[in-house]
Amino acid sequence: MSVIDAAIAKKLADALADGPSALFAVLSELFTAVPGIRTATFIATAPDRTVTHRIGTSNPRDFPIGNVDPVDDSPWNRRILVEKKPVIGDSVEGMAAFIPETDGLVAMGYGACSCFPIVIAGETRGVVALLGSAGVFTPAALAQIDALLPIAALTFTFAGISER
16 A cells, blocks of 8 residues: 655645645646646536536646536446446547547547546546547556546535536
């Protein structure tokens, strides 16, 4: 078992005290420190489960806060919201199986994505979405990501965080 470094624990505690924006900044730093991860984005599920919306990101220029997507019967929504399982597309083909905007992501230089549902009390409250180059989601990288996901779940406990 590894313990979180004291400096990181302090940053997280301070960010939690400051609110969601500060926490997104620290979480973005932690997720993008995983080798090969270039972008971390946080997506909330609206309480009525009709839409998801971007609430935090390490790359606001390309992935602005507030983007809203409808919850429909697409493969991504089924996998994340119904099955409550991650989407891991470690190649362009793997991304395309779940993400219709894959061509745009490839044009931006990405070749792999992963999206991890944050399930709290049996419901998917949000998603941590990560982007990088093809082949980045190795077992070692996934283990590092898995260690960070419970910390990221704290984001979705802020009152009103899922409201749009």
